[in-house]
Amino acid sequence: MKGNEAIAEAAIKAGCRYFFGYPITPQNQIPEHMAKRMPEVGGTFLQAESEVAAINMVYGASGAGARVMTSSSSPGISLKQEGISYIACAMLPCVIVNIMRSGPGLGGILPAQADYFQAVKGGGHGDYRLIVYAPASVQEAADCVMEAFEASDYYRVPALILADGMIGQMMEPVEFKPITKRKQPPKDWAATGNDGTKPRAQINSIHIEAEKMSAVCKGLQCVYDKIAAKETQYEEFMMDDADICIVAYGTTSRIVKNAVKKARELGIKAGLIRPITVWPFPSEMIAKATEKCKAFVAVEMSTGQMVEDVRLAVNGAKPVLFVGVTGGMVPTPEMVLEELQDIEEGM
Amino acid sequence: MAVVFKKSNVITDVPFHYCPGCTHGIAHRIVAECIEELGMKEKAIGIAPVGCAVFAYKYFDIDMYEAAHGRAPAVATGAKRVHPENLVFTYQGDGDLASIGAAEIVHAAARGEKITAIFINNAIYGMTNGQMAPTTLIGQKTTTSPLGRDPELCGSPIRMSEMLATIDGSAYIERVSLHDVRHINKAKKAVKKAFEAQLAGKGFTMVEMLNNCPTNWGMTPVESIEWMKENMIPVFPLGVYKEVQE
Numbered sequence: 001m002k003g004n005e006a007i008a009e010a011a012i013k014a015g016c017r018y019f020f021g022y023p024i025t026p027q028n029q030i031p032e033h034m035a036k037r038m039p040e041v042g043g044t045f046l047q048a049e050s051e052v053a054a055i056n057m058v059y060g061a062s063g064a065g066a067r068v069m070t071s072s073s074s075p076g077i078s079l080k081q082e083g084i085s086y087i088a089c090a091m092l093p094c095v096i097v098n099i100m101r102s103g104p105g106l107g108g109i110l111p112a113q114a115d116y117f118q119a120v121k122g123g124g125h126g127d128y129r130l131i132v133y134a135p136a137s138v139q140e141a142a143d144c145v146m147e148a149f150e151a152s153d154y155y156r157v158p159a160l161i162l163a164d165g166m167i168g169q170m171m172e173p174v175e176f177k178p179i180t181k182r183k184q185p186p187k188d189w190a191a192t193g194n195d196g197t198k199p200r201a202q203i204n205s206i207h208i209e210a211e212k213m214s215a216v217c218k219g220l221q222c223v224y225d226k227i228a229a230k231e232t233q234y235e236e237f238m239m240d241d242a243d244i245c246i247v248a249y250g251t252t253s254r255i256v257k258n259a260v261k262k263a264r265e266l267g268i269k270a271g272l273i274r275p276i277t278v279w280p281f282p283s284e285m286i287a288k289a290t291e292k293c294k295a296f297v298a299v300e301m302s303t304g305q306m307v308e309d310v311r312l313a314v315n316g317a318k319p320v321l322f323v324g325v326t327g328g329m330v331p332t333p334e335m336v337l338e339e340l341q342d343i344e345e346g347m
Numbered sequence: 348m349a350v351v352f353k354k355s356n357v358i359t360d361v362p363f364h365y366c367p368g369c370t371h372g373i374a375h376r377i378v379a380e381c382i383e384e385l386g387m388k389e390k391a392i393g394i395a396p397v398g399c400a401v402f403a404y405k406y407f408d409i410d411m412y413e414a415a416h417g418r419a420p421a422v423a424t425g426a427k428r429v430h431p432e433n434l435v436f437t438y439q440g441d442g443d444l445a446s447i448g449a450a451e452i453v454h455a456a457a458r459g460e461k462i463t464a465i466f467i468n469n470a471i472y473g474m475t476n477g478q479m480a481p482t483t484l485i486g487q488k489t490t491t492s493p494l495g496r497d498p499e500l501c502g503s504p505i506r507m508s509e510m511l512a513t514i515d516g517s518a519y520i521e522r523v524s525l526h527d528v529r530h531i532n533k534a535k536k537a538v539k540k541a542f543e544a545q546l547a548g549k550g551f552t553m554v555e556m557l558n559n560c561p562t563n564w565g566m567t568p569v570e571s572i573e574w575m576k577e578n579m580i581p582v583f584p585l586g587v588y589k590e591v592q593e
Contacts, residue, residue: 018428044428048421049454056418056451060425063412064392068425086415191410191426193390193433201410206401 003138004029004168007097007161008037010142011069013176014149016095017043018068020057022050022076025109026165027099030071051076055083055096062092063203065190067149071097073165074115075106077123084158085124089205089216091189093152095145096130097161099168102328110328111165113250116305119162120279127217129224131159131231132279134249138172140276146179151231154182155223162278164301166251166330233276234285238264242271244343245293247286247310249275252299252331259336266337268344278306286313295343296320299336301329355379357388359408368561368568370525371399371467375406377531378438378465381538382409385546387434392426394419396448398440399473417448420455423462434542436463441482442472445507449481452511452553459516459550463541466507469558470579477563481505484582489563504582508555512588518550520589524557526575530585537587549591557583 001009008030011019019038021031031047038045048054054070061068072080077098087094098119102112119132131151133144141163148159191201207213235253238260239245248256253274263270273289275282286296296314298307298321307322314320323339325331357379365371382391388409395403397416404411414422419437427435437444444452444466452464471489472478478491482504486495496504508522519541523534534556541552557579559571566574 018425020425046424046428046458049450049457052418053421053424053451053454056415056421057425057428059414059418060394060412060422060427061429062425063422064426064429066425066429082415083418191392191412192430193392194410195389200408202404203412204404206413 001138001174002029002169002171003141003163004099005033006138006142006174007071007145008033010145010176011095011149012037012041012043014067014146014179016067016069016149017041018061018066019043019045020048020054020061020068020070022048022054022072024073024076026101026168027071027073027097029168030097051079052083055080055087058094059083059087059090059092062087062094063090063191063201065187065192067153069095069097071099073099073101074103077115077118081124084130085126085128086205087158088124088128088130088220089126090203091156092158092203093156094158095148095152095161096158098163100162100164102326108328109165111251111301111330112326112328113164113252113301114305114326115162116278116300116302119160120281128220129157129279131155131157131227132162132277133159134162134275134278135167136250136253136274138167138170138174141167142174142176150180150182153184155227157223157227164251228280231277232280232282234282235274235276237272237274239271239273239289241269242292243269243294243347244271244297244340245286245289246270246272246297246299246336247275247306248272248299249278249306252301255331255333256299256336258333259340262333262337263340266341268340270340281309281313283309283313286310287315290314290317294318294347297323297339297343299323299331301331302326355383357382357391357408359406361405363406364402365399366562368559368571370558373525373531374465374467374556374558375403377535377538378436379407381535381542382434385434385539385542387542390432391434391436392430394423394426394437396437396439396443398443400438400440400467401474403438417443417446418451419443420448420451420460420462420464424455424458424460427460427462431461434546436465438465439467440473441468441470441480445481445505452507453514456511456514456517456551459518461545461548461550462552463545464553465538466553466555467558468555468583469560470504471560471563473560473563484578506583508553508588511553516551517553517589518591519544519552521587522555522557522583522585524575524580524585526557526559526572544591
């Protein structure tokens with residue numbers, strides 16, 4: 001199954017019954033799959049007039065208590081940022097999928113990881129965070145989507161699936177596992193029409209008084225702290241005795257795994273920490289790795305974005321190097337191996 | 348003693364922030380009374396805009412959203428698709444609906460979205476201190492057209508009711524004015540008709556209400572009412588622009 005189709009089907013399996021989207025390559029199979037499947041399950045698929053409208057339809061449907069998703073690719077995700085900021089402030093749950101292409105600007109349609117900053121550092125205006133999953137396979141993309149709906153409902157924080165175009169476009173076997181349900185709080189805040197048995201819904205993100213806005217931001221921060229403590233996910237690969245720790249996510253992490261194996265054949269003890277959530281970022285794990293590892297390398301399909309979070313986690317304890325290609329180029333294991341050999345020689 | 352007037356139970360007790368002499372209060376009352384009289388208080392969902400009515404979510408005693416600037420019709424679409432049995436309306440000004448939200452309102456109409464837009468046209472951006480709106484009249488002075496709106500420089504006022512009436516998905520479109528009692532009573536009938544058409548599933552509905560803005564027009568309330576009648580109605584003729592029978 002294609003990654004994009006698996007993402008769409010996983011959403012349906014997770015109980016998502018509303019999808020609002022707008023065409024853009026390389027994510028078109030998501031809305032196309034939804035257009036076919038939603039009527040079959042009694043759901044609603046709507047092609048909006050723009051990404052801006054689509055995210056505001058998400059605001060409307062989520063505020064009305066529904067499980068809802070939208071998807072796009074980089075330039076379209078930029079257009080959604082206004083709505084995402086409002087959704088974050090109004091504390092509405094939803095899942096947003098970004099099948100990343102290259103940029104800035106209209107960029108290209110080939111895979112990239114250049115929207116990392118946008119995804120984990122805000123993107124839209126104001127003090128907010130998203131729960132950001134960065135799957136490295138079609139299977140993991142499906143798993144992450146299901147988990148994203150549960151986590152988003154649980155915390156009332158929007159979740160983002162940050163997948164590069166490779167994950168969206170490639171075909172791999174996928175098994176839709178039963179969803180791991182969380183004990184969800186009731187959506188008693190939703191706008192459904194008010195019969196007077198509960199306070200009326202006010203889905204809102206304006207707080208004119210500084211004291212009130214400050215309290216809202218602090219409240220959000222408390223939720224984000226809980227998410228950081230509970231929801232951080234990562235994979236370790238050959239880290240037990242690693243001298244050199246590579247940090248990479250998504251498609252890049254698969255290439256790095258090959259590089260690590262080849263390095264090991266040459267006697268270079270390399271290992272990988274693969275963030276599965278890029279926010280919250282596995283900073284603690286990376287900080288811990290500074291006790292044993294002599295150097296760190298961030299590998300990305302960008303000119304260097306996640307590397308900043310790696311540097312923050314390493315906090316000057318060890319050197320942090322960067323290997324990156326961008327613009328739709330994909331790194332090769334050899335490229336990574338060369339860097340590892342250089343480091344090994346210098347050690 | 349007979350009660351001749353009472354506040355609708357769809358209006359909360361929160362004091363309005365609107366300027367003295369502004370007709371927003373009348374527009375709110377009309378909408379609230381229509382909801383109450385149709386027995387839809389428990390089923391109504393409103394979407395407030397960005398602009399003078401940004402705090403409308405505090406004033407209507409029903410489930411309310413506050414939307415991003417111009418996006419209320421998209422938010423209403425999301426809410427209505429989830430709750431098709433509910434009465435869903437947006438309340439938007441001219442900057443919100445006719446400028447930044449032009450795409451959202453046109454496509455809500457194109458989809459025949461079963462919502463009602465209450466469109467407050469006062470030919471100016473009120474909340475931000477009186478800048479030029481897409482509905483500002485030719486020659487009208489605003490803070491961003493200090494010499495008067497020049498059509499060579501920035502075009503002519505846009506007529507949303509006429510435009511939206513051309514769209515197949517529109518079921519009821521009427522322009523009314525709030526400058527005197529007779530017209531206020533007509534405005535209320537229009538809102539009720541629009542709500543009824545929505546509830547009958549006929550399609551997209553809108554009531555455009557000509558409003559005054561004494562503060563930013565630089566007039567007394569009485570002068571502004573006179574100005575509305577003399578200057579706005581000739582540019583924005585009143586009447587029913589679309590009414591789908593079945």
